[in-house]
Amino acid sequence: MTQVSHDFEHAAVKALGNQQLRTNFRRVMTGLMAKRAAQFPDQDELQALRSRGASIKDRALAKLPELLVQLEQNLTANGIQVHWAETVEEGNKIILDILKKASARSIIKGKSMVSEEMHFNHFLEENGVAALESDLGEYIIQLAGEGPSHIVMPAIHKNKGEIGKLFQEKIDGQGFTDDPDELTAAARRVLRQMFANADAGFSGVNYAAADTGSLVLMSNEGNGRMSTHLPKLHIALMGVEKVIERLEDAAPLISLACRSATGQAITTYVNIISGPRKAGEKDGPKEVHLVLLDNGRTKIYNDPELRVGLRCIRCAACMNHCPVYTRIGGHAYQYTYPGPIGEILNPQMQGIEKAGDVLHASSLCGRCSEVCPVKIPLHELIVRLRRESIRPSGNSVKGGGSRNSSTENVIWFGWKTMYASPLLYRWGTWWLRKIGNLMPSSMPLLKQWTSVRTKPQFASRSIYDLARERGIRDE
Amino acid sequence: MIWLVKGASAMSNARSAILERLRKAPKKPIPDLAPWTPYATTTESAKDRFCRLMKGVNGQIVETTRADLVATLRQVLTDKQAKNLLYAPNTDIGRTLDAAWATEPGPQLVAYDKPIEDMKAVMVNDIDAGITSTMGAIADTGSLIVWPSADEPRLMSLVPPIHIAVLESSKMFDSFPEAVAKLSWNKKPPGNTLLISGPSKTADIEGILCYGVHGPKQLVILFITD
Numbered sequence: 001m002t003q004v005s006h007d008f009e010h011a012a013v014k015a016l017g018n019q020q021l022r023t024n025f026r027r028v029m030t031g032l033m034a035k036r037a038a039q040f041p042d043q044d045e046l047q048a049l050r051s052r053g054a055s056i057k058d059r060a061l062a063k064l065p066e067l068l069v070q071l072e073q074n075l076t077a078n079g080i081q082v083h084w085a086e087t088v089e090e091g092n093k094i095i096l097d098i099l100k101k102a103s104a105r106s107i108i109k110g111k112s113m114v115s116e117e118m119h120f121n122h123f124l125e126e127n128g129v130a131a132l133e134s135d136l137g138e139y140i141i142q143l144a145g146e147g148p149s150h151i152v153m154p155a156i157h158k159n160k161g162e163i164g165k166l167f168q169e170k171i172d173g174q175g176f177t178d179d180p181d182e183l184t185a186a187a188r189r190v191l192r193q194m195f196a197n198a199d200a201g202f203s204g205v206n207y208a209a210a211d212t213g214s215l216v217l218m219s220n221e222g223n224g225r226m227s228t229h230l231p232k233l234h235i236a237l238m239g240v241e242k243v244i245e246r247l248e249d250a251a252p253l254i255s256l257a258c259r260s261a262t263g264q265a266i267t268t269y270v271n272i273i274s275g276p277r278k279a280g281e282k283d284g285p286k287e288v289h290l291v292l293l294d295n296g297r298t299k300i301y302n303d304p305e306l307r308v309g310l311r312c313i314r315c316a317a318c319m320n321h322c323p324v325y326t327r328i329g330g331h332a333y334q335y336t337y338p339g340p341i342g343e344i345l346n347p348q349m350q351g352i353e354k355a356g357d358v359l360h361a362s363s364l365c366g367r368c369s370e371v372c373p374v375k376i377p378l379h380e381l382i383v384r385l386r387r388e389s390i391r392p393s394g395n396s397v398k399g400g401g402s403r404n405s406s407t408e409n410v411i412w413f414g415w416k417t418m419y420a421s422p423l424l425y426r427w428g429t430w431w432l433r434k435i436g437n438l439m440p441s442s443m444p445l446l447k448q449w450t451s452v453r454t455k456p457q458f459a460s461r462s463i464y465d466l467a468r469e470r471g472i473r474d475e
Numbered sequence: 476m477i478w479l480v481k482g483a484s485a486m487s488n489a490r491s492a493i494l495e496r497l498r499k500a501p502k503k504p505i506p507d508l509a510p511w512t513p514y515a516t517t518t519e520s521a522k523d524r525f526c527r528l529m530k531g532v533n534g535q536i537v538e539t540t541r542a543d544l545v546a547t548l549r550q551v552l553t554d555k556q557a558k559n560l561l562y563a564p565n566t567d568i569g570r571t572l573d574a575a576w577a578t579e580p581g582p583q584l585v586a587y588d589k590p591i592e593d594m595k596a597v598m599v600n601d602i603d604a605g606i607t608s609t610m611g612a613i614a615d616t617g618s619l620i621v622w623p624s625a626d627e628p629r630l631m632s633l634v635p636p637i638h639i640a641v642l643e644s645s646k647m648f649d650s651f652p653e654a655v656a657k658l659s660w661n662k663k664p665p666g667n668t669l670l671i672s673g674p675s676k677t678a679d680i681e682g683i684l685c686y687g688v689h690g691p692k693q694l695v696i697l698f699i700t701d
Binding site: 069 | 489490493500508588592595600616624628630633634665669673676678683685688689690691
């Protein structure tokens with residue numbers, strides 16, 4: 001049997017006991033939920049917009065191979081070089097080769113979750129290239145040597161006091177302050193010089209328009225624009241599912257993403273990149289590269305039901321509203337994507353045997369599906385993947401069936417047999433009434449169950465007997 | 476074929492493998508997309524909507540006329556205590572400024588007339604304000620449309636701590652799709668085009684809003700009403 005990981009369980013229990021972490025998350029998540037609600041006062045408008053968003057993504061996914069080819073043609077015609085990578089290793093290598101060719105020793109980064117998927121910073125550092133995060137949240141966690149705990153607000157697990165101490169410790173000449181404006185100003189000072197000195201810039205992509213050959217990037221801070229326009233070389237990275245058919249299709253998606261994510265009408269900047277610096281132009285990168293990454297996405301695509309997960313526009317509304325995420329935070333999920341969307345993506349990208357335990361980080365309340373701006377039925381996909389983890393349907397999910405346990409199968413078989421036969425049922429419950437209360441809660445099989453629950457007390461008479469006594473017969 | 480010409484065989488393998496898997500996957504119906512008419516939730520005029528949303532994200536709007544543009548700009552520069560102004564000499568605004576400053580000098584005009592490599596230090600450290608034109612604005616989201624060009628480069632609206640943008644009231648669009656159609660944005664877009672909605676901001680520390688992280692700390696719109 002495959003080695004199954006249960007890191008999530010331990011991490012979740014640890015996070016639940018961390019009062020500071022819970023306070024930090026509770027405050028911000030409550031705020032984000034209220035801000036989103038305020039952005040959608042009109043339910044009809046919200047539903048119309050969600051349907052539009054879902055159709056745009058479904059249409060793009062239905063035509064995905066053609067649109068990728070069209071995107072490549074138009075980007076190439078615009079002077080942007082396109083690269084394809086099947087795996088994380090390939091993606092990292094392509095980018096390193098581009099950097100080596102340009103003799104780049106440092107790269108300043110805009111926020112990109114796909115780069116987290118690739119453990120890109122670590123890979124570059126190992127190969128002698130400094131990867132510098134410039135999004136304020138990413139900068140904070142890079143200083144702290146941590147990973148993101150939220151896909152939109154990566155440092156949200158830290159409060160301003162913790163960030164103040166971190167800056168005091170890591171930034172030369174920086175005294176302690178817990179004033180967010182002063183902390184932001186300190187980061188601005190440091191990062192401005194980094195932007196100016198970096199050999200290359202890096203960014204993710206929110207949408208890539210096939211019709212114009214354009215990369216659409218959303219950013220509030222302006223670091224996305226700085227990273228893509230101050231250095232002489234720009235490398236962009238995106239998952240293959242990010243392509244849209246037409247530039248104007250970005251409008252409803254931007255509206256949905258911004259309002260769902262942070263409760264704003266639009267991000268400060270929508271940065272549409274359709275080419276490098278041309279002759280006669282005074283700025284902009286001289287070279288622009290786009291790396292298209294698969295990393296399991298084509299496998300997800302292959303399953304018509306699971307494919308809808310690729311509609312995701314990474315707004316984080318599902319985690320902001322998740323009763324589990326808001327209590328344990330993002331780090332407990334262990335892999336790149338936390339919250340409900342992570343419960344779907346991580347097991348499929350990493351394999352259920354590795355990342356399958358997050359499938360149980362859900363009460364299946366369905367709130368994630370209700371708020372998803374592109375109508376991904378997240379909780380239904382979680383159930384589907386739970387089923388895959390026990391009884392795989394063909395070859396569709398990596399590590400399918402790896403959570404199948406023979407003990408569990410024996411128990412369910414016993415239960416089924418007992419409940420299907422009146423005689424066995426009566427015989428079984430008779431024995432439980434006699435000896436059930438004598439069984440210690442520490443006995444094998446019962447132990448796991450009772451470690452987090454009180455062992456039930458068996459009544460001396462069964463409900464069946466009581467019903468008979470009152471003259472209720474079998475109907 | 477294009478991808479083979481580049482010579483990276485590993486890459487062409489990745490390309491064909493990815494495309495082949497996608498093509499072999501089960502087909503799903505392609506949903507129709509009717510032309511998008513954003514749901515109207517307001518009867519407010521486009522101009523009022525733009526101004527309300529822009530002010531809501533800390534954008535400053537100063538109404539003026541064509542005749543008063545330079546005077547209004549001088550006032551803004553004085554109010555902001557700007558010691559200098561980055562401008563694009565080969566544009567209408569640039570020529571207007573050159574002519575006006577020739578008769579009555581103001582804060583130092585810095586021309587963006589050479590490649591960034593020769594201007595980086597000045598640009599990053601010394602400039603107080605930058606002025607650019609706009610292609611118009613979008614009422615639905617309260618956004619300026621900025622199309623940098625060879626004459627008016629990309630970084631002008633980004634690096635200076637104060638971005639001053641000139642907007643003509645006649646160029647007001649209801650929505651992004653309308654702007655895409657009317658500006659032929661989807662025909663042959665310039666290398667970089669932008670929507671700008673307010674000054675740079677972040678809420679990465681405890682979700683508390685702070686302005687001026689990397690880009691401009693202030694956005695001032697000179698709104699020409701005639």
